[in-house]
Amino acid sequence: MITTGELKEKLIAGLGLEDMGIDEIDDDMALFGDDGLGLDSVDAIELTLIIEKEFGVKIKDMSESENIFSSPNTLVAYINEQQELDKK
Amino acid sequence: MKIYDMDNKRYMDIKEVKNPKTKVEQLSHVLHCFENDIFEIVYDKSQPALVKYIESLDQNILYQDGMQFLYFTSGTTGLPTGVFKTKKNSIKQAEALLKTLGDRKFNRVVTTVPFVHIYGVDIGAVVPKFLDIDVWTKENFLPEELAIEAEKEGTLIVTTPVFIKALNRIKKDTDLSGSFFLTSTAPVPKEDGKEFHERYKTSVSQLFASTETGLMAHKTDDEQILNTYEGVNISEKYSMLRVSSPFLAQKILKDGVVEDVKPPFQTEDIVEILDDKQFKLLGRSSNLAKIAGKRISTQQIEGIIEAMDGIDCALIKIRRDDRALKDEILDIYVESKEGLDAKNLRKILKEHFGSMNIAFKIFNNMKIVRSSVGKKIGFKEL
Numbered sequence: 001m002i003t004t005g006e007l008k009e010k011l012i013a014g015l016g017l018e019d020m021g022i023d024e025i026d027d028d029m030a031l032f033g034d035d036g037l038g039l040d041s042v043d044a045i046e047l048t049l050i051i052e053k054e055f056g057v058k059i060k061d062m063s064e065s066e067n068i069f070s071s072p073n074t075l076v077a078y079i080n081e082q083q084e085l086d087k088k
Numbered sequence: 089m090k091i092y093d094m095d096n097k098r099y100m101d102i103k104e105v106k107n108p109k110t111k112v113e114q115l116s117h118v119l120h121c122f123e124n125d126i127f128e129i130v131y132d133k134s135q136p137a138l139v140k141y142i143e144s145l146d147q148n149i150l151y152q153d154g155m156q157f158l159y160f161t162s163g164t165t166g167l168p169t170g171v172f173k174t175k176k177n178s179i180k181q182a183e184a185l186l187k188t189l190g191d192r193k194f195n196r197v198v199t200t201v202p203f204v205h206i207y208g209v210d211i212g213a214v215v216p217k218f219l220d221i222d223v224w225t226k227e228n229f230l231p232e233e234l235a236i237e238a239e240k241e242g243t244l245i246v247t248t249p250v251f252i253k254a255l256n257r258i259k260k261d262t263d264l265s266g267s268f269f270l271t272s273t274a275p276v277p278k279e280d281g282k283e284f285h286e287r288y289k290t291s292v293s294q295l296f297a298s299t300e301t302g303l304m305a306h307k308t309d310d311e312q313i314l315n316t317y318e319g320v321n322i323s324e325k326y327s328m329l330r331v332s333s334p335f336l337a338q339k340i341l342k343d344g345v346v347e348d349v350k351p352p353f354q355t356e357d358i359v360e361i362l363d364d365k366q367f368k369l370l371g372r373s374s375n376l377a378k379i380a381g382k383r384i385s386t387q388q389i390e391g392i393i394e395a396m397d398g399i400d401c402a403l404i405k406i407r408r409d410d411r412a413l414k415d416e417i418l419d420i421y422v423e424s425k426e427g428l429d430a431k432n433l434r435k436i437l438k439e440h441f442g443s444m445n446i447a448f449k450i451f452n453n454m455k456i457v458r459s460s461v462g463k464k465i466g467f468k469e470l
Contacts, residue, residue: 015447016409016412016414016417016447017447018447018448018449019430019448019449019450020430024431034438034443038434038438038443038445039445040443040444040445041228041443042250042413042414042445043414043445044228044230045229045230045231045250045251045254045413046254046412046413046414048230048231048232049231049254049257049258049413052258052259053257058232058258058259059230059232060230060232060233061230061232061233062226062227062228062229062230062233063095065230
């Protein structure tokens with residue numbers, strides 16, 4: 001099981017958010033759009049690569065990823081769920 | 089030709105769309121304009137500063153006789169430059185591009201790029217129109233999705249280096265030899281070009297172009313030498329590339345004034361010319377950063393930062409990270425009493441550049457060093 005803290009560390013390193021700290025990203029903060037972290041479409045691609053490399057979870061469909069990418073909480077829930085499914 | 093909307097899994101008609109919101113609507117509208125010789129201003133409406141700038145211009149000068157499209161590109165001084173192109177520019181260019189693809193036969197084009205810049209319109213829309221084959225697109229692609237599309241025989245993929253790098257980084261073994269890739273907006277790093285070719289058994293032709301010049305030259309996979317397109321004549325002045333070709337813009341809108349373009353066009357690219365058809369790109373003389381393929385003037389960002397309360401001076405250096413999808417990162421050196429706050433800067437950049445997330449690192453407590461004529465030339469720690 002991964003935590004939101006572990007995910008945020010990977011996001012900061014992988015997305016070049018060098019000026020941000022883990023505590024500046026809320027667990028429920030929107031990852032995309034003007035009100036949240038403000039990531040864009042290239043970041044979305046980078047994010048899928050980070051998740052595959054760091055957590056072994058592959059995201060194959062952009063329509064599926066819209067809900068997953070809502071916030072650190074939804075992303076962590078998805079990663080943990082997929083990792084559980086892979087174990088079975 | 090037809091447009092296939094991959095998100096909604098249906099074909100869409102080529103028609104006038106007053107305020108196109110999606111990529112498919114943009115595509116439908118530009119093709120409608122192109123087919124019917126209707127002049128249109130093509131720009132990214134998600135960039136608030138650009139929208140404001142265009143609205144501030146004398147609207148009468150935006151309409152010039154005989155022109156097909158007016159595009160906007162980042163000027164080196166920070167103000168956008170308007171670039172007028174004719175239909176003939178686009179058609180001649182499509183012909184020249186297809187000659188370089190040899191005997192390859194395509195039955196459709198899949199494009200990941202939006203239709204708000206010249207690359208998307210001229211290559212992603214006009215080329216399939218010229219070939220009379222369908223064009224497929226969707227709002228957002230994941231690398232996996234693009235790989236699945238590229239597995240289908242006879243697909244021409246119009247994309248950017250971001251996807252070439254991303255395809256190299258996913259865990260997928262597949263043969264894409266039945267398809268062919270085109271990229272533009274930035275070079276594909278040599279190692280990425282090599283890896284892509286070896287792993288997927290296909291090739292990527294990198295289009296070296298600008299809005300003002302249109303296509304200039306191309307190279308494939310990990311090649312380092314650029315080969316000019318048919319009809320392109322090259323020369324250099326102070327090691328900077330000059331270009332004449334049938335694809336060159338007819339008129340340019342600069343500082344609110346429309347000027348005729350007299351060839352050869354002087355670019356900002358530093359080159360080594362090998363012969364009349366080949367050259368090497370050595371760098372860029374201007375202060376334009378390319379963030380995920382989009383040009384941004386560092387001078388414009390310095391101006392934005394210096395307009396913030398408490399900031400005396402800012403200097404931006406561009407740092408490269410070839411492995412990252414956003415391969416140019418801005419190092420921002422700031423002279424101020426209070427320091428520049430990253431969160432605040434991010435918010436202000438959004439107000440100017442819309443949804444684009446710019447990668448940067450701030451260095452506060454700096455003294456910006458100026459030359460005798462006031463030009464910013466460096467920095468030192470306080």
